[in-house]
Amino acid sequence: MMPRTSPFKNPRAALLAALLLVSCCVLPVSAVAVTDDAGTTVTLNATPQRIVSLAPSNTEILAALDLTGRLVGITDVCNYPPEVNTVPRIGGYSSISTEKVSAARPDLVIASDITPAETTARLRALGLNVVVVAPRNIDDMIRDIRMVGALTGTDAEAERLAANLSLRLAAVGTAERPAGTRPAIAHVVWNNPLYVSGNNTLQNDVIEHAGGKNAFAGISGWGTVTLEEFLVTNPDIIIVSGGGGMDNSTRDVILDDFMTRPQYASLSAVKNHRVYAVNADAISRAGPRIVDATEQVAADIREMTRTGTGGTAGAVPTTRTPGFCAAGTVLLIAAFVCLIQWRR
The missing domain is CATH 3.40.50.1980 (Nitrogenase molybdenum iron protein domain)
Known part of the structure; x- marks a missing residue:
């Protein structure tokens, strides 16, 4: 009878086993985790393809990242750029229809500080991924562009946009003035x-x-x-x-x-x-x-x-x-x- 040999005495087998173990312990390759402006950590296991925006400012950020085609719901007051006018409406600033949002089957909902807390809680209770994007000033807005880029798989586009806006602000700050x-x-x-x-x-x-x-x-x-x-x-x-x-x-x-x-x-x-x-x-x-x-x-x-x-x-x-x-x-x-x- 041949003596039994442990597979881990084989370097190749040991390496394969280690890789399989690691793969079971980490997030999917496309997963991303962010801490939103409300301090909540949100993890997406896949790049979102169906997005609902609950504020005009966030709709404009998404459009600037060329994500209009992924929008499946926006508020009644979202009006820029003109391309968003064909996107279905899901209610007003403070009167979001959770039923319409849920029916849109989004894999990402981007709320704001104006979104009622009970609406955000209800959407999360329905199993939806909700991220609060609520910049308080211009610098926060540029930071949040990068966050939205990370969430939507448009990191490069977000970095270009954020860098461009920062350069323009810097030019304003250095403009000649007495x-x-x-x-x-x-x-x-x-x-x-x-x-x-x-x-x-x-x-x-x-x-x-x-x-x-x-x-x-x-x-x-x-x-x-x-x-x-x-x-x-x-x-x-x-x-x-x-x-x-x-x-x-x-x-x-x-x-x-x-x-x-x-x-x-x-x-x-x-x-x-x-x-x-x-x-x-x-x-x-x-x-x-x-x-x-x-x-x-x-x-x-x-x-x-x-x-x-x-x-x-x-x-x-x-x-x-x-x-x-x-x-x-x-x-x-x-x-x-x-x-x-x-x-x-």
Whole structure:
């Protein structure tokens, strides 16, 4: 009888056994694990092919990574880029239909900090992979682009996009400006009542990256100010949320209000034509277009420091009578509210 020999005395057999053991203990080759913006670790065992986005900013990040073709559900307020308009809708910001999300059979759901916690919990209870992407500022947004790239197998595309955005921000930060000049800038979200962006907001980050200082940095988050408070603050530049952008290609109601209503006539920004409209979606969503908004605000600052009086990007003012408005004028301003669309 031949003596039995242990297979592990054979180097090849031992190596094969070791490899089989390791293969049983590690994640699949395509698996990826990330810690999302809510501090939850999420692991995907395969590259997702069916994605649902629960926020416009996240939809824009996905589109910038050329992932529109994988989208099977987006919110009612996702409107950019135009290619997403054919993607099925699964509800609003705070009224997500978990039934519609589940019916879309996603292998990845990208939520945000605006997504109700109970919705996120319900989707996870249904066995869906939910990742919270909720950047608080521009740097966070660039970091999250890389995270989304890792989750979706588009690491290279995400790195190129993140690097490009970082380079553009760096160029804004090194733009020529007279030493020590950081003009006071107010970002007006709404005009009746006057609703402005304070500190700890994405718009505050835009202003600081662009080379300005927030005229209402004393306000935490967003808040209302009185007309008197606004007049006393007297910002050097006023940025308003609008749809026409700096080229003023479409009528912007809030911008027109500042440039034509007598109660604003004494403001330095109005007298010097330094009131500008920036696309409301671009400046309020933590997606790649926030860098576009930052470049626009930086261009306004450069124009002011170059000419000393501002440029022609703002609306051309009509004849105004200085002073405060009368009660009848206030009622007229209120009529503008029905014309304004909230674009978050």
